[in-house]
Amino acid sequence: MLNFILLILIYTGIYALMAIGQNLITGYVGLLSLTQAGFFAIGSYVTAILSVTYGIDFWVTIPLAAIVAGFFGLVIGLPTLRLKGDYLAIATLGFGEIVRNILNNWDKVTNGPMGIQRIPMISVFGVRVSPYEKWGFLVLVWLFVLVGYLLFERLAKSRIGRALEAIREDEIAASSMGINTTRYKVWAFVFGAAIAGVAGSLQAEFILSVTPGAFTFMVSIMVLCMVVLGGMGNFKAVILGAFLIQFISYFPQLVGLSNVIPPQFKQILFGLILVIMMIWRPQGILGRQKRIAPGSFFRKGGRS
Amino acid sequence: MILLETTKLTRAYGGVVAVSEVDFQVREGLITGLIGPNGAGKTTLFNNMTGLDTPTSGKVHFNGIDITNHSAHKICRMGIARTFQNIRLFKELSVLENVMVGLHFTTGKSPVTGRIGAAFHSYLRAREEYELMHEQAMKWLNFFHLEAFADELAKNLPYGHQRELEIARALATSPTILFLDEPAAGMNPFETDSLMKTIRRIRDLDITVVLIEHDMKLVMNICDTITVLNYGQNIAQGTPAEIRHNPKVIEAYLGKEEA
Amino acid sequence: MGSSAEFFQHLMNGMTLGGIYALIALGYTMVYGILKFINFAHGDILMVGSYIGLFTFDAIRGQTLGPWTIVAFFIAMLAGMLFSAGLGMAIERIAYKPLRKATRLAPLLSAIGVSFILSNMAAWMWGTKSRKLEYPFDNTPLHIGGVSITPHQILILIVVIVMMVSLKLFVDKSRIGKAMRATSLDQDTAKLMGIKADRIIAITFAIGSALAATAGFLIALEIKVYPSMGTMTGLKAFVAAVVGGIGNISGAMLGGILLGLLETFGVALLGIPYGLRDTIAFVALIIILLVKPEGLLGKVEKEKV
Numbered sequence: 001m002l003n004f005i006l007l008i009l010i011y012t013g014i015y016a017l018m019a020i021g022q023n024l025i026t027g028y029v030g031l032l033s034l035t036q037a038g039f040f041a042i043g044s045y046v047t048a049i050l051s052v053t054y055g056i057d058f059w060v061t062i063p064l065a066a067i068v069a070g071f072f073g074l075v076i077g078l079p080t081l082r083l084k085g086d087y088l089a090i091a092t093l094g095f096g097e098i099v100r101n102i103l104n105n106w107d108k109v110t111n112g113p114m115g116i117q118r119i120p121m122i123s124v125f126g127v128r129v130s131p132y133e134k135w136g137f138l139v140l141v142w143l144f145v146l147v148g149y150l151l152f153e154r155l156a157k158s159r160i161g162r163a164l165e166a167i168r169e170d171e172i173a174a175s176s177m178g179i180n181t182t183r184y185k186v187w188a189f190v191f192g193a194a195i196a197g198v199a200g201s202l203q204a205e206f207i208l209s210v211t212p213g214a215f216t217f218m219v220s221i222m223v224l225c226m227v228v229l230g231g232m233g234n235f236k237a238v239i240l241g242a243f244l245i246q247f248i249s250y251f252p253q254l255v256g257l258s259n260v261i262p263p264q265f266k267q268i269l270f271g272l273i274l275v276i277m278m279i280w281r282p283q284g285i286l287g288r289q290k291r292i293a294p295g296s297f298f299r300k301g302g303r304s
Numbered sequence: 305m306i307l308l309e310t311t312k313l314t315r316a317y318g319g320v321v322a323v324s325e326v327d328f329q330v331r332e333g334l335i336t337g338l339i340g341p342n343g344a345g346k347t348t349l350f351n352n353m354t355g356l357d358t359p360t361s362g363k364v365h366f367n368g369i370d371i372t373n374h375s376a377h378k379i380c381r382m383g384i385a386r387t388f389q390n391i392r393l394f395k396e397l398s399v400l401e402n403v404m405v406g407l408h409f410t411t412g413k414s415p416v417t418g419r420i421g422a423a424f425h426s427y428l429r430a431r432e433e434y435e436l437m438h439e440q441a442m443k444w445l446n447f448f449h450l451e452a453f454a455d456e457l458a459k460n461l462p463y464g465h466q467r468e469l470e471i472a473r474a475l476a477t478s479p480t481i482l483f484l485d486e487p488a489a490g491m492n493p494f495e496t497d498s499l500m501k502t503i504r505r506i507r508d509l510d511i512t513v514v515l516i517e518h519d520m521k522l523v524m525n526i527c528d529t530i531t532v533l534n535y536g537q538n539i540a541q542g543t544p545a546e547i548r549h550n551p552k553v554i555e556a557y558l559g560k561e562e563a
Numbered sequence: 564m565g566s567s568a569e570f571f572q573h574l575m576n577g578m579t580l581g582g583i584y585a586l587i588a589l590g591y592t593m594v595y596g597i598l599k600f601i602n603f604a605h606g607d608i609l610m611v612g613s614y615i616g617l618f619t620f621d622a623i624r625g626q627t628l629g630p631w632t633i634v635a636f637f638i639a640m641l642a643g644m645l646f647s648a649g650l651g652m653a654i655e656r657i658a659y660k661p662l663r664k665a666t667r668l669a670p671l672l673s674a675i676g677v678s679f680i681l682s683n684m685a686a687w688m689w690g691t692k693s694r695k696l697e698y699p700f701d702n703t704p705l706h707i708g709g710v711s712i713t714p715h716q717i718l719i720l721i722v723v724i725v726m727m728v729s730l731k732l733f734v735d736k737s738r739i740g741k742a743m744r745a746t747s748l749d750q751d752t753a754k755l756m757g758i759k760a761d762r763i764i765a766i767t768f769a770i771g772s773a774l775a776a777t778a779g780f781l782i783a784l785e786i787k788v789y790p791s792m793g794t795m796t797g798l799k800a801f802v803a804a805v806v807g808g809i810g811n812i813s814g815a816m817l818g819g820i821l822l823g824l825l826e827t828f829g830v831a832l833l834g835i836p837y838g839l840r841d842t843i844a845f846v847a848l849i850i851i852l853l854v855k856p857e858g859l860l861g862k863v864e865k866e867k868v
Contacts, residue, residue: 026668030666030667030668032668032671032672079849079852079853080849080852087601087805087809087852089601089603089671089675090601090603090798090801090802090805090848091845091848091849091852093798094798094802094844094845094848095845097795097798097841097845098842098845098846101839101841101842102839102842105836105839154430157430158430158433159404159408159411159433159437162397162401162404162405162408163405163408165394165396165397165401166394166397166405166408169393169394169395169396169397170392170393170394170395172356172376172392173388173392173393173394174394174405175356175375175376175377175380176354176355176356176376176377176380176385176386176388177377177380177385177405177406177408177409177473177474177477178377178380178381178406178408178409178477179377179405179408179409180375180377181377221675221679224672224675228672262687264683264684264686264687265687267679267682267683268679268680268683268684268687270676270679271675271676271677271678271679271680271681271683272676272680273676274672274673274675274676274679275658275673275676275677275680276676277672278662278665278669278670278672278673278676279658279661279662279673282665282666282669288396
């Protein structure tokens with residue numbers, strides 16, 4: 001049982017990384033992007049291919065995964081982000097599906113539907129971190145989450161974060177105040193993509209294999225639900241959202257009712273969460289962060 | 305000296321010509337008024353000069369540079385700021401933050417490392433940068449006596465203060481020219497008076513002001529020169545006294561006298 | 564002579580596929596025109612309609628193929644259309660109406676949620692295995708001048724043309740159609756003119772959903788009925804709507820047909836593997852967004868400052 005809970009916590013961590021990225025894109029800039037699955041997949045495959053085919057060490061593949069995912073964020077972002085947010089959602093969803101399609105069909109590189117197996121495990125300073133002994137992996141994942149949280153939080157509280165929010169509030173006014181809105185939107189997108197790539201990398205090292213089937217747009221929806229449920233624009237909240245969604249996801253198994261409760265249960269619940277949260281409490285459980293100055297991370301209240 | 309001018313600026317939407325071959329000049333140091341009946345094309349002209357719209361034909365020059373096809377953010381960075389007819393504040397941000405957004409592109413500019421460097425810098429010295437921007441933003445809030453509202457959400461501000469905040473935000477971009485689109489809309493005479501004083505104070509900061517207005521008392525009182533548009537065309541230009549007696553202007557507003 | 568027959572073959576196939584996309588795209592475009600909102604759940608409403616049609620058909624068709632089966636088929640299609648219309652209106656009332664004044668994101672997220680609920684409830688209630696919809700007639704292809712056309716394709720073409728013409732006439736000539744156009748141009752003013760915007764919106768959803776259900780039912784003969792049938796087809800129809808110009812009824816028709824032709828010719832001529840077929844739509848989407856984002860027949864809508 002403990003093992004199972006550790007597993008859930010590890011997935012929570014991996015998804016929390018994606019949720020942090022999603023929070024920047026959707027919570028701060030206000031763009032509805034459903035791409036995280038695609039970047040997640042890219043990150044996973046980069047690590048898989050590099051470590052299996054070329055024997056490159058995990059720690060080298062991680063920044064590469066982030067960079068490649070970020071690059072695709074740029075490629076997808078540039079054409080789609082200059083449009084109204086409404087079509088962005090479908091365009092980004094389509095992108096995720098294209099990625100999965102390509103991964104499924106590009107047999108030479110990705111080994112098609114069978115995916116890539118036997119990915120070498122991570123080692124930290126010569127010590128192997130095995131996903132079978134969950135504790136080590138758990139700590140590793142959450143260290144990444146901590147770093148990701150700190151990085152993104154700082155970005156969001158800075159002048160850049162304010163510009164992103166200005167874009168969300170009123171793009172025309174923001175650009176009239178000298179902000180190159182397209183550039184900033186693309187950057188937010190790229191950062192969100194990069195962290196999803198890192199999450200993918202970790203996922204590959206956890207499951208020790210990658211298959212296209214693991215990256216359906218369901219992943220993007222889950223990440224979105226985490227942000228919506230926890231609180232848009234609030235990094236701590238989305239991590240909470242990640243916990244909640246993962247626990248809901250594994251609930252039937254946790255309480256031993258997986259024979260009774262159908263697999264569609266969690267998906268229906270996610271759908272309901274989206275609808276109900278939007279109607280009843282769109283700001284999420286924790287709501288947006290109170291507006292305080294940076295540097296008050298350790299001091300409560302700050303300048304407010 | 306002419307700071308900004310349009311040459312035969314035309315903006316047509318399919319068959320509808322909103323602005324037709326307009327020559328419009330903004331002279332340094334003078335408060336310029338742009339008036340005309342509703343639908344005359346004033347805001348469209350503004351939009352075409354500030355990069356929010358692109359003219360169908362004609363040119364716009366700022367300090368000799370052709371800015372006709374420049375984007376809004378580029379034009380702002382060159383020194384032209386504006387407010388909007390329907391107030392476009394960042395509603396969910398605080399009053400202070402709204403002004404800080406105006407300070408955005410002038411802060412942390414490093415000619416050496418450029419924008420990425422600036423972003424990274426902004427990242428490392430978050431506290432320092434915040435203090436700096438805070439101080440500058442408060443200066444602008446003080447200008448409008450809005451300091452007390454600094455941490456209030458912009459959307460909660462009373463209407464008159466919202467208009468002032470919008471101007472403060474525009475001023476924070478350190479403009480050479482400030483375009484005000486109907487700043488007195490919805491204001492009572494008391495507030496309008498206060499606005500008049502504010503505009504004069506802005507002029508004293510060596511910022512050239514251009515305003516679209518319907519409030520004739522304000523326009524006649526404060527503008528040094530007035531341009532009149534009607535049906536998209538520039539029908540008159542001159543001092544308030546000249547404009548007041550110009551038969552074309554009177555006709556535009558009141559209609560042709562029945563013989 | 565051989566290749567020109569081939570050309571017409573592909574043209575035929577492309578047009579029938581395109582007609583299907585067009586019917587579905589119409590639903591998206593009409594809703595967008597009125598509410599400036601993309602109904603993510605559109606494809607799933609189509610799916611539910613197809614299931615209802617299937618159940619009705621299986622219940623009433625009897626054992627042998629004959630004129631009755633064809634009638635039964637149309638009755639079943641009608642049942643699916645009506646159910647979808649009702650479902651569309653219900654969803655609008657429950658999940659979208661409360662969010663009309665909310666931020667841009669809210670109705671979109673809600674729509675995604677609805678889409679999820681629908682497709683998964685369908686999987687739960689009716690199982691994930693795809694179900695066959697029996698042909699109500701003998702579907703052996705006819706051969707006309709080297710081109711083989713199945714009665715199925717003829718059926719699709721007829722239905723699509725009838726629907727599109729009816730819709731165009733309805734929107735252009737009828738009072739409700741006029742009200743729909745007014746509401747899509749300026750909702751508040753339309754209300755001031757005495758138009759019950761809520762009712763018009765509901766009617767728009769009803770019509771769009773019914774059209775989609777028709778398309779779904781028709782294509783189910785070939786691709787079968789299964790819970791996720793709405794998602795991909797819906798997505799591609801959305802692309803068609805965007806390509807043609809979203810908010811524009813003629814655009815949806817054009818976009819649908821174009822997409823159908825692109826897919827057919829793409830697979831046939833460019834040898835794009837069947838697995839990547841769906842990608843054609845998304846590539847088309849990216850291209851149109853880059854080149855002419857308002858769509859082929861759309862007009863640039865500059866936000867009023």
